[in-house]
Amino acid sequence: METPREEAQKTSSSILKISFFATTNRRQHLEAKMKALILVGGFGTRLRPLTLSVPKPIVEFANKPSIIHQLEALKEVGVDEVVLAVNYQPELMSSCMNEWSKKLDMKITYSLETEPLGTAGPLALAAASLSTDRDGNPSSDPFFVLNSDVICPFPFQKFLEFHRNHGQEGTILVTEVAEPSKYGVVVADDNGKIQRFVEKPQVFVGNKINAGIYIFNPSILKRIKVEPTSIEKQIFPAMASEGQLFSMVLEGFWMDIGQPKDFILGTKLYLNHISEAKPELLQKGPGFIGPVLVDPSAKIGQNCTIGPHVTIGKGVVIGDGVRIKSSVLLDSSRVGDNSFVDAAIIGWQSHLGKWCRTQNTTVIGQNVKVKDEVLINGARILPHKDIDASIYEEGRIVM
Incomplete structure (x- = not known):
């Protein structure tokens, strides 16, 4: 059996030319086909030695590349085009995505960073795609942004409806944690309107943290330049100060699976979820x-x-x-x-x-x-x- 690296050697290194698309019927209630950007540009150092062989997003989580869990959930809500923001082992990413783009019936394109651009810069780099429709015309449709490390139930339909209902520029998915003093806490009012962010609070101000999943209107792209930028530290506080940023609380499990201990814990949480949602997928019997x-x-x-x-x-x-x-x-x-x-x-x-x-x-x-x-x-x-x-x-x- 060929290793992931051997399989990748069969593909071209010019991934910017690679995209895959096939048409399919979508849910009738969706107004338009949507787009998403997934941040896959990290070097995966926390998950070594696995990421010495393949990029972190295609390390198998629950027997499929971890990023595929996200793509499958995005497809369910009508996303038919995904931009992967990459800067590490792009040939291996494209090799894996070639097969999955056909299976999922999705267009997958690549935005290649020549230098790491943080968590906001990749949006500016991919702005031409995210702000236009399939015919190249300006679009006002919102788009999803995901960190590739995240695993959760991905309630994208509910998330999209919440974003459209409040009508502002952006929405963050947040998750509740037992010990908020270890994180940056998102403080919002009862309607989800974000008031401020507090980094590792020593006095309790809330227990909700950024889950690494967002929906934005294309107008956010005017805030970001193609340079290293932190969306959490530079862009979000400005949006919150203008009343343009809301949060929705995630129901169910959540885990950043970017390091081994959390990868194993995330597997536990995911399998517990599957045992309730799709028990037929699990192995039964003696032993x-x-x-x-x-x-x-x-x-x-x-x-x-x-x-x-x-x-x-x-x-x-x-x-x-x-x-x-x-x-x-x-x-x-x-x-x-x-x-x-x-x-x-x-x-x-x-x-x-x-x-x-x-x-x-x-x-x-x-x-x-x-x-x-x-x-x-x-x-x-x-x-x-x-x-x-x-x-x-x-x-x-x-x-």
């Missing part, structure tokens, strides 16, 4: 403690106990007597007989030997070979390594 998601091509040995909160990808092979919980097994990985896998992400084509043990947010990169009877305690192992001795030091990086 499974739900919720567990298993690709049909995976092979699982006898006398295994798997779950809760496990995803098993394409072509995964699991030996006999294996115990797995709170873990992610990416495509074509293997786990030997009688191994114990807890709180781990096992990379593509990697192989744990017999009687191995992982724990404490272990992350194993692509094509790593771990010999029999090895313990890995919270290490990060870079791709293409052979591990023949236990790693006891939590947080160690094996290069």
Whole structure:
């Protein structure tokens, strides 16, 4: 089986010329086809070693590239054109998106940053697309903006209706947190009109934080230049001071899955959500403690106990007597007989030997070979390594 990088080598490096589109029928109640911008420009350093092989948005989350969860939800609300703001490994992104653009029947184009432009600059770079309709005429239709790290139920229809009802320039999706002192808090009135932002408040002012999902009218583009700009620190406060920015509270789970611990926690929250929303997608039967998601091509040995909160990808092979919980097994990985896998992400084509043990947010990169009877305690192992001795030091990086 080809690795993601080998597949990417078959594609052109000139991604600005790449777009994919096919027409489809949309919901009748939508006034117009919509657009969205997804911010995928980060280097993914927090999710290494996985992002040494592929860009973060196409690391599989629940057995599909994480960005696909967003695209599927956008399609449901009538978005038929998506701009990906990229500046890292663009060829790999385009390779993956080629297949998915056809599956989803969406046009996908690329806005390439020659330098990192922060969270607002990419909007200005893509302004010509976001402010016009498909015929190139000026458009007043709102557009979505998403951070690619975010996973949640994506209530885009309700979000769009809320934005249109208040009639102002922008809307932020916010989520409630237990400890707001760790975040920047969004303070709004009872109607959702944002009054101010408070960074890491030591006195309680609210418990709602920016969830990284927005809807804007094209007029916001007049506020932003093609230069490094923070939408949170520079653009939003100005909009709020003018009464042009509202917030809507997200119902349900939310997680930024940009680092391993949160990736594993996000998997737990997502699988819990799926167990209620679409339980037919989950694996049932003897040896499974739900919720567990298993690709049909995976092979699982006898006398295994798997779950809760496990995803098993394409072509995964699991030996006999294996115990797995709170873990992610990416495509074509293997786990030997009688191994114990807890709180781990096992990379593509990697192989744990017999009687191995992982724990404490272990992350194993692509094509790593771990010999029999090895313990890995919270290490990060870079791709293409052979591990023949236990790693006891939590947080160690094996290069």
